Every structure is written in structure tokens, then in C-alpha cells.
Amino acid sequence: MKKEKLAAIRGMNDLLPAEAPLWEAFEARTIDVLRAYGYQQIRTPLVEHTALFARGIGEVTDIVEKEMYSFVDHLNGEQLTLRPEATASVVRACIEHNLLYDAPRRLWYMGPMFRHERPQRGRYRQFHQVGAEALGFAGPDVDAEQILMLKRLWDVLEIGPVRLELNSLGDAEERAAHRAALVAYFEQHGDELDADARRRLHSNPLRILDTKNPAMQSLVAQAPRMIDYLGEKSRDHFERLQEMLAVAGIEFTINPRLVRGLDYYNLTVYEWVTDRLGAQGTICGGGRYDPLIEMLGGRPAPGCGFAIGVERVIELLREALPEFARPVCDVYVLHQGGATLTVAMRAAERLRDAGLDVILHAGEASLKAQMKRADASGAEYAVIVGETEAAEGRPMVKALRSTQTTAPFVQQRQVALAELGQAVATAIAADGNEEISGKN
Numbered sequence: 001m002k003k004e005k006l007a008a009i010r011g012m013n014d015l016l017p018a019e020a021p022l023w024e025a026f027e028a029r030t031i032d033v034l035r036a037y038g039y040q041q042i043r044t045p046l047v048e049h050t051a052l053f054a055r056g057i058g059e060v061t062d063i064v065e066k067e068m069y070s071f072v073d074h075l076n077g078e079q080l081t082l083r084p085e086a087t088a089s090v091v092r093a094c095i096e097h098n099l100l101y102d103a104p105r106r107l108w109y110m111g112p113m114f115r116h117e118r119p120q121r122g123r124y125r126q127f128h129q130v131g132a133e134a135l136g137f138a139g140p141d142v143d144a145e146q147i148l149m150l151k152r153l154w155d156v157l158e159i160g161p162v163r164l165e166l167n168s169l170g171d172a173e174e175r176a177a178h179r180a181a182l183v184a185y186f187e188q189h190g191d192e193l194d195a196d197a198r199r200r201l202h203s204n205p206l207r208i209l210d211t212k213n214p215a216m217q218s219l220v221a222q223a224p225r226m227i228d229y230l231g232e233k234s235r236d237h238f239e240r241l242q243e244m245l246a247v248a249g250i251e252f253t254i255n256p257r258l259v260r261g262l263d264y265y266n267l268t269v270y271e272w273v274t275d276r277l278g279a280q281g282t283i284c285g286g287g288r289y290d291p292l293i294e295m296l297g298g299r300p301a302p303g304c305g306f307a308i309g310v311e312r313v314i315e316l317l318r319e320a321l322p323e324f325a326r327p328v329c330d331v332y333v334l335h336q337g338g339a340t341l342t343v344a345m346r347a348a349e350r351l352r353d354a355g356l357d358v359i360l361h362a363g364e365a366s367l368k369a370q371m372k373r374a375d376a377s378g379a380e381y382a383v384i385v386g387e388t389e390a391a392e393g394r395p396m397v398k399a400l401r402s403t404q405t406t407a408p409f410v411q412q413r414q415v416a417l418a419e420l421g422q423a424v425a426t427a428i429a430a431d432g433n434e435e436i437s438g439k440n
Ligand code: HAM
Pocket: 084, 085, 086, 087, 115, 117, 122, 123, 124, 125, 127, 128, 129, 131, 132, 133, 261, 262, 282, 283, 284, 285, 286, 287, 288, 289, 304, 305, 306, 307, 308, 309, 310, 311, 312
């Protein structure tokens, strides 16, 4: 009986080889930028105790209330959760390993996150983030530096226009005063609230400001604004940040309704938004979370960071895919089995010693069929080991794509095994140079 096919879980995607070069290019460029600002990598587990996220992100947030993949470990009864984000994990790791004992830290991470949201374009249940966390820095200079770093990244990636929206959430006391004013305001307009807003009125009224309901937009627009409740210190932090951004030539708009979906924030919050991705246009979100380290049991220390939604940025890069595409190998090695395979294997290893990417034909096929595979692989050169070449220890080298009639190996010719790697590597480098000078 034919077995039923199994499919991936809804909202969790495979990354297929055709798209891998795009991800690899994105990752390499991003890591370069993070390193240029002194950030070091940290990797934390995908699974953590549920309590970490409940305490870190906040019990009354969408993430903790309804989006976490939580389960009981049947072997020991522990309550566990697939990480929905990594800030709480990074802070946990810093406390656990005492990473802040002598100096502040700039850290970055990259990897999958899990949220049980309704999947749509740009929103998945397993998605990827690149994030950065600066721990132990209190001033707005580090907020500004992270924003500058992101701007540099967008430029390096050439993803086109992205807007920066900025807000300040003040400190706990200021938020409490704003919250009281907000609750009073919404209570006055109780009949205009939708069910969601009514539910949130006393648990998390700030999130009402985030509503997507068109009927509530004008009510929300006139609600008391957090910025009007900022005390002197918070206002100073916010103003200094804005001055630094202005000096650096970074444009931004202040969005007094920007509240973010996680409870750990204070002072600076921001999002980078593009209009080219439809409803899920936020490609990066972040801000300051000074209370979090203490909330998770550490010695009080300030923190600030961001996370980029990788799938969304990749979507913006997709048009440029052909630029990132590259052949699977530089050289394809053909043989006729038996003793020729042994020589072909040695030839392939010599080519790899010279730094080349090599596919050695696997299995039995006619040389003609192998040549077709070689062509399709995108390789620049074929190295052919037939009976004669094997007996002489001199594989045949043939150019597959060189457009230079004077290039080496356009007329195929034999090369001794010991010189093979260098000869082909030199020819490939020369082709590359010809192409570059041909373009100029
Ligand atoms: P977040 O706003 O929840 O923040 O997520 C950051 C980014 O991840 C979003 O702007 C979006 O691009 C992407 N993202 C979120 N959910 C999904 C999803 N379901 N599918 C695809 N992409 C998604 C955080 O996670 C904070 N930890 C950021 C942070 C770091 N704040 C301080 N440090």
C-alpha cells in the first residue's frame, strides 16, 4: 500500500537549496556589520523553562498568553517552551555565566524562534531572527549606535527605503501615571471600545494603542500620549538620542503610539518599517529594557537591543537572487569507474587542496551523460579521467564556459596530478580577472 506523504508543519518552512545563497549572503553581510561594531556571538538553547518567558516577556502579552509552544517534559514534568524570542534567553545566559561581572557586553545571535500565530505572508510559526543585545550600557549613545548599525546594514544589503519609528516609554513610575490616564480616558469612552480593548482595559491598556481596528483609530489617536508623561531624566535620554541620530543623518519619525508587544521595555523603543511587504512590514524591532536583568534575578544592569525578522528582509532581497546565485562547484570530475575512479578521487582531492569546490561524479554513467551533468552543475571546468589519463596519471582538463578563446584549457589538455590543483585554480582566477576587466 502506498504510504501517505508527510508534510512540514503549517507555518514552518523548509529553506530549499535554490534560496540558500540568499540566506548565506544575508548572514555573511550581517555578521560583518555586527562585528564592525564589536558585537560577539552568543548561542542559547531553543528550549527554555516556560517561566523565563512568562517572567521576561510578561504574562499579559500576546506572546505569553497565546503564542508560545509550551509543553511538559514527560520524563521529568518540567514546563518547557520553544523560545518565542531570544532577549530573555540572552539575559538568562549572562546572569547564569556572570558575563557582566567585569565589563559590559555587546552580543549578537541568529536563529529560529517559535510563535503560534496565524501564518500569512511575512508571518510564520517558525521564523528567524538576527538580534543584538548590549548589556551594561545606560546612556543613549548605545541606543544610537545600534540604530546606526542597523542603518548601515540596510545600506549594505541594499534593501531600499526603510522608515525608522521611535518612541519613549519612560520609566515604571511614568508609565503608571500614563496608564492611569489611559484607563480613565478609555473608561470615559467605554461604549466605543471593541471586545479586545475591553478585555485589555485593566490588564494591559497600553496594547489598546496597538489596535488595528479602523473603528477605534480616532479614539486611539486622541488618547493620552506617553511622551507627555515623561519626567526630566527620561526626556533627556530621548532628546539626546534624537540629537545623536540627527548628527548621524538618520531620519526618523516619532510615533507616540509605538508600544511594542513585550513588557520588558523602558525608555527608547523603535521599529523599522517598509511599505513593500504588506501588513507585515516591520523588519526590525527593539529598544531599551533596563529592568529585565533584575527581573530575571541578576544584579541590576541596563540593557538595550533589537531583533531583525530574517524572512522579511530576505523577501526584500528576493529580486536580487540572481546576483547571489552561484554554481554548486568550480570543477566537475568525470571517470569511467574501476581504476579510473581511484585516480579521479585523487584528482578531486588535489583540486580541493587548491581551494576549489569539486563534485566527483558518483555512480556509473557514460562520459557523455556525465558531461551533461558537468554542464548543468555550472562548473567552469571538467576534469576527465578515462583509461589513458588514469594510466598516465594525467587527467584531462577542459574549459566548460570560458568565453576567452585564449584561455587555458579551451583546447582540452592533460595535466599531471601533482600540478592539477594549481593549474585549474590559476585558470579560474584568470577567467575571473578577464570577466572583471571585460566589464569595465
Ligand atoms: P519582536 O518585535 O517580537 O521583538 O520581533 C522582532 C522582529 O521579528 C519583528 O519586527 C519581525 O520582523 C520578526 N517577527 C516577529 N514575529 C514574527 C513571525 N511570526 N514571523 C516572521 N517574523 C516575525 C523581539 O523579538 C525582541 N526580542 C527584540 C528585542 C531584542 N528587543 C530588545 N532586544
